[in-house]
Amino acid sequence: MGPMEFLRTRHSESRAPLTQLAAIALLAIFPCFAANDVSIAADGMLIVNGDRTFVLGLYENPKDDAILDEATKAGINLIQSTPDTEQLDRLHNRGVYAWINVGSSIDLSADTDTRKASLKKLADDFAAHPSLLVWEVPDEALWNVWYGAELWRNRDEPKQQEELIAALEDKAKAEKLRAMRVDVRKHRAMAEYKQAEDIADAIWRELGKEPPNPELNTSNAPERAATMAAGMLDGYTHLKSICPTHPVWMNHAPRNSVAQRAAFNKAADAVGCDIYPVPPHIGGHSDLADRGLTSVGAFTRLMQDAAPGKPVWMVLQAFSWAELAEKKNDPDLDQQRHPTYHETRFMAYDAIVNGARAILYWGSAYTDRSKPFWGELLKVVRELADLQPVLSAPDADVELQISLDETWGSLDQGIRVLPKETNDGTWLIVVNEWHDPLRYTIAGLNPARGATYTDTITGASVAADNGTITLSIPSYGVQVLRPSK
Template identity: 50%
Template sequence: MYGKLTLGSMALGLCGALSAAAATFHIAEDRMAVVDGERVFILGLYENPSDDAVLREAAESGFNLVYVSANEAALDRVHAQNLWAWINAGYAIDLSEKTEEREAALHSMVERFAAHPAMLVWEVPDEALWNCWYNAILWRTGEEPRRLTEKINALEDEDQKRELRGQLAEVRRLQRLALYDEAEPLADALWSALGEYSPRPGYGLADAPARAAKLCEGMIAGYKLLRKIDPDHPVWMNHAPRNQIAQLAMFNQGADIVGCDIYPIPFTPKVGHSDLAERSLAAVGAYTRRMQQAAPGKPVWMVLQGFGWGDIQPERSEAERRELRRPTYEESRFMAYDAIARGARGILYWGTASIEKDSTLWQDLMRLAAELRALQPVLSAHDAPIGIHVEVKETFGSVDRTIHVLPKQVGDKVWLIIVNECPDPLVYVLRGLGAPDGTIYEEIDSGRRVTVDDGAISMGLAAQSVHILRPE
């Protein structure tokens, strides 16, 4: 149904309007991107496909922003397809060390790329905060105990072997209690008892907060310098779906736009990408809300799943890789609109470099991008200043997750983006629409129509699915 939208012609002109001059980009008060004077909902791709035909397909489907490496040829190539680009500044943004060298690198990047007409936004290192912890987790709870166990097992002295095994067991006990400041010195002492130096003495979870604080300070300093020498291009920061709000908020001082990646498909114990209580598809909405809490007033761009976990884990068996499947079209569509309904001002897809470009998932993403492109005037519109009251009719489930509605003001009409985050179907009743009785809404996917009666509308909505209601 979305292909019939009269708004489609408005959306089609968006990317075609890119000029040879450098794009101007600022963030509106309602957190929407404004590029060359036009409000834009960002639809991005963490891939610059090497095949020109594939890149053209992505652009024609509705993507408007792609990641490129730091070179002019890559920027020229995406500009030829009427796309914008972002470049990752890497750890040049961290001025906590090698300050002069990294300041020079930032100046060089700005001089080389800032004036390019495809250049839209800078990115800082991906998941920088989480990596302060993650690498320590890998070492202290994975690689280090494995190597220590091998060395202890190789000892010939049984008494020493027994003693050191007991100490290693104590390290693990302390780790289970999160007493890293006690566990890690004991682990370091084990290396000494074995007559060796620890490969990473003093490195671990105990000092992760100090490492993160140093990195945060350095990245904020780099951000301030980058915005000073290039005030025309905002800086975007992507987080992992981890860390506490206060930690995220500290790092978010070094960015204009924030977000996180979340890849919850399939919903099984083998996929633990979300560490919230919500681990289903609705984790997308939960993390979108969380990112806003960690960066009040800043746009949130969410990074969604463009792959199956089996695609990036070749060490798994064939059966396991089949189980770690790719999202279906319906799942991808729900996750996109769940992010939007919860306040995202852009969505980007990661992992498409690992899937075939004739695959079902790739074609599903192109289909979804085309729908979002047709809805660009709706998605980029201001949120309507009305307070919609949502009721859910009695049902069999607990309904600890429910219906969420985002009203969008398009001219003198209010469109409704509605998501059901509950794993059960629900019948919703919406009041406070600001529309008189007799107003008709059409659901754009199914063509179903509903009429305002006694100030309300009511429809049934399948589990974790979407309604887009267009007022007639």
């Protein structure tokens, strides 16, 4: 039994389900009774029933019991659930926790009374369930403010207008409208969105129609986002007033400015970002200059910048882009593969060493489980679950000095080290973000907290000399170094 399985067993044995009568009595006293004691430590780690807990989450609640059992036995401890008691019971029976997405009800900028009532009903119906741990707000809410306008103004609207123009019998008018479409593209190419949208709206009127989506504009997206952010903050405040017992978390797309994300992040206790960069330079999920594996760490840092003092939960890749493609005969699909085992492992640890307090996986519902990827993903989850006492431990209060041997590379990225303080000593999680192997030295270690360090995977050991160790690490490599005295 791994440490995470032990924790799950202990928790499930200590949480006897409330009787319906007892739950009703408690709800009469408290605005929101919770079966679990959930809080967030000062360092951002989730505390569940007194235990520091590193979340290993899955967006899929598999319908197949065998697949669900595979995931939970590997160490997944938090799974997305619909607001359904039967589904929550199913997870609770396996000793795992759940989160529920509250949907658009969290945005009180419109239909306020109805949405407040919806939030209250969710809290009344599910807050006391022993499986429920966290509420989630709508996924990628900020990005969708922009993306909806982008899909309309840059994809659907041009197609619809061009089809209508092509059907015109008045060829002179058709030529005029085609010229206007050219002007729309020119203005968009210069980020002159208001001018482009005004011309596009004029085209609709020339066609004898009113613009179908007059408010769905790129030019007004900042204002629409600000309205939603304020509405979600009001909804968050209301939800916490009726249900202060459950944290609220918000996931972003890997887009938008730090300032915009910061405005939205006020409406959450934990924030996250999904990033799916495999294969590098093909998927195109990252819009940073860094589009490869290390964009995971980059977005982890950006999320911390947008939510100082709040925990960051990173959502990582559990699918291949080919599995999401609409055109299955696309010749490029064979390049849009699953992450390899080493890439999956690297991305998880890159998030962790850059400050993530949880790892969740999205896309497994689309994954062909007959392929090796699913088993390799669960292997990484199992490794992380077995390290639960380390990952959930406080970061060590130690100032380490990291140096690299000279090499031929420019080294705009390099080694990142996360020291974790446990009863066994100071563990070191080391990640090489450079695309070539490196030899590195860590100085400043406390000999009393580790005289020898051993890689948990390879078994290779190195003795500390006056608080200094030197090791080699492969490109995009990970080393979890266990201390011994």
